[in-house]
Amino acid sequence: MSDAEIDRIFQALADATRRDIIRQVMRTEQSVSTLAGNYQMSFAAVQKHIAVLERASLVGKERRGREQIVHGNPEALRRAARLLDAYGDIWRQRADRIGDILSESPKE
Amino acid sequence: MSDAEIDRIFQALADATRRDIIRQVMRTEQSVSTLAGNYQMSFAAVQKHIAVLERASLVGKERRGREQIVHGNPEALRRAARLLDAYGDIWRQRADRIGDILSESPKE
DNA sequence: CTCATGTACAACCATTTGGTTGTAGGTTAG
DNA sequence: CTAACCTACAACCAAATGGTTGTACATGAG
Numbered sequence: 111m112s113d114a115e116i117d118r119i120f121q122a123l124a125d126a127t128r129r130d131i132i133r134q135v136m137r138t139e140q141s142v143s144t145l146a147g148n149y150q151m152s153f154a155a156v157q158k159h160i161a162v163l164e165r166a167s168l169v170g171k172e173r174r175g176r177e178q179i180v181h182g183n184p185e186a187l188r189r190a191a192r193l194l195d196a197y198g199d200i201w202r203q204r205a206d207r208i209g210d211i212l213s214e215s216p217k218e
Numbered sequence: 219m220s221d222a223e224i225d226r227i228f229q230a231l232a233d234a235t236r237r238d239i240i241r242q243v244m245r246t247e248q249s250v251s252t253l254a255g256n257y258q259m260s261f262a263a264v265q266k267h268i269a270v271l272e273r274a275s276l277v278g279k280e281r282r283g284r285e286q287i288v289h290g291n292p293e294a295l296r297r298a299a300r301l302l303d304a305y306g307d308i309w310r311q312r313a314d315r316i317g318d319i320l321s322e323s324p325k326e
Numbered sequence: 327c328t329c330a331t332g333t334a335c336a337a338c339c340a341t342t343t344g345g346t347t348g349t350a351g352g353t354t355a356g
Numbered sequence: 357c358t359a360a361c362c363t364a365c366a367a368c369c370a371a372a373t374g375g376t377t378g379t380a381c382a383t384g385a386g
Contacts, residue, residue: 113234123305124228125344126221136309143362155345157364162343176353176362182309191306197231198299198306201244201290233374251332263375265334270373284332284383 111193115166119190122166127151128159132182135169139181142171219301223274227298230274235259236267240290243277247289250279 122128127149134140134148146156160180163169167186172179230236239253254264268288271277275294280287 116237117232117234120228120232124225124232126225127344129224141362151344152346153363154347154365158344178363187309191309194302194306194309198302201295201299235374249332259374260376261333262335262377266374286333 111189116193118166119168119193122162122168125159125162127156128163131156131159131163131180132168135180136182136187139172139179141174141177141179143177145180219297224301226274227276227301230270230276233267233270235264236271239264239267239271239288240276243288244290244295247280247287249282249285249287251285253288 130148131145134145142157142160143153145160146153149156160169160171164171167183168190169180170183172181235257238256242248242253242256250265250268251261253268254261257264268277268279272279275291276298277288278291280289
C-alpha cells in the first residue's frame, strides 16, 4: 500500500460529512441525490465529497436507471480496516511502553 | 470525542512525513532539529508538521536545555488507537455483509 | 563575554480544499 | 414529445496546506 494511497484514505476520513456518507452507504446503498438530501450544503458539494471518497476507493458508484447509486467498496474497506488496525496496534504497544520505559528493564 | 478532534487526528495522519515523525518519536523521543535532519525539507517545514501533530495532541514537546524534545503522547495515542480500531471493526463487519446481502435473509 | 546552536515566528507563495452558482446532458414519467 | 429529475462539470471564491526565506531570541559551549 503506497504512501499516496494511505494519504488519500486518511485525507478522505478527515471530514465529518465524508465519514457520515461512508456510514450511510455502508448501511444502505443510496443515490447521490438521496445522500445530498441529508446535508445542508449544495448538491455539488456533496458530489465533491463523494468524489474524494471515490479517489480513496472507499466507495464506488453504479449507474442504475437515471440515478447513480453509491455503495461502500468491501475490498477497499477491508484493506483500510487492516491499515487502521495496524496503526492502532503499534500505537497501543508504544503508548504502553512509554510509561514503563524508566521503571522496566529496557528490552530490545 | 468531538468531530473536530477526529478531523484533526485523521488530518494529521494524511501526510507521509507526519506519519514518519510519529513513528520516530514513538520509538525514541527526539529534538526538533534532530527530527528535521531526517527530511529534505526546511527546518521550518518540519516545525509546521510537528505543530499539526501537536494540534491533534498526538505528540507533545518538552523543553530540555536549549533543545525542544518531541515525544509521543501515550494517552492520546491510545485514544486514537481505539478510534481507528472502532472504524476497522465496523468496516470489516459491513464489508463482510455487503457480499452476503443478496444470498442471506435480510435481517434488521 | 562571545559565538554557535536550537527554536520560534512572520511574511510570502503556489496549490488544494470546501464551498458556491450556473449550465448542460441524459433518462424517465406522463 | 415535453417536462421534470438526476447528474456532471466548469468557473469562481475564500480559506487552509505545505512549502520557502528571513529575522529575532534564548541558551549552552568555550
